[in-house]
Amino acid sequence: MHTVPATRSLLVAILAASLAACTTDSVQNTDLGPPAAASEVATAEPASAPDDAAVRTAAGERTEARFCPQASIREGTSTMQNKDGDALDYQAVIVNAKRDCRIVNGQLQITVGVEGRLMPGRAAKNRTIELPIRVAVVGQDGVIYSNLGKLSLPVKKGGTAQTFRYVEDKILIAPAAGGVVVYTGFDEGPPKQG
Numbered sequence: 001m002h003t004v005p006a007t008r009s010l011l012v013a014i015l016a017a018s019l020a021a022c023t024t025d026s027v028q029n030t031d032l033g034p035p036a037a038a039s040e041v042a043t044a045e046p047a048s049a050p051d052d053a054a055v056r057t058a059a060g061e062r063t064e065a066r067f068c069p070q071a072s073i074r075e076g077t078s079t080m081q082n083k084d085g086d087a088l089d090y091q092a093v094i095v096n097a098k099r100d101c102r103i104v105n106g107q108l109q110i111t112v113g114v115e116g117r118l119m120p121g122r123a124a125k126n127r128t129i130e131l132p133i134r135v136a137v138v139g140q141d142g143v144i145y146s147n148l149g150k151l152s153l154p155v156k157k158g159g160t161a162q163t164f165r166y167v168e169d170k171i172l173i174a175p176a177a178g179g180v181v182v183y184t185g186f187d188e189g190p191p192k193q194g
Contacts, residue, residue, distance in 0.1 A: 071184065072184070073094050073097050089121050110137065118155070147168060
């Protein structure tokens with residue numbers, strides 16, 4: 001006879017625990033790893049040693065950002081192919097772009113991670129290639145930040161597809177409340193003539 005109240009109490013406890021785990025106060029950032037200052041923030045402050053102010057300042061300089069721009073792959077830049085005549089040498093494809101944001105010394109630090117796959121083709125030769133990956137931050141007034149990175153990867157004749165990752169972690173811009181987008185993609189430069 002006491003089964004219904006016990007079950008109801010258990011359901012109420014589970015519901016309360018689930019609601020306590022939910023947060024809606026801050027933007028959920030895609031996690032690219034633990035924040036560098038996590039150990040500093042968790043450290044308890046001792047009474048009054050000479051270095052206390054420096055420890056508190058270092059812990060307060062890196063905090064979670066309330067706004068983190070969306071990261072996306074720019075249309076038409078997700079695939080890069082190289083051919084030897086009509087035969088495919090290799091093909092690289094960007095499949096995902098992630099970002100993580102922190103406030104560092106009053107600036108918005110954006111770390112962007114790009115994931116993709118490199119597949120050798122029929123005409124592949126054993127060598128190392130460089131994939132040109134562009135990361136750009138665009139605001140309402142135009143480009144705020146742009147960097148062309150190079151990722152070196154081995155290509156093997158008769159090899160299988162491999163996953164690659166590229167991380168851009170030097171983006172520092174003024175904090176924004178919106179209107180900013182992070183674009184990623186391959187940037188092979190202007191088309192070759194001739």
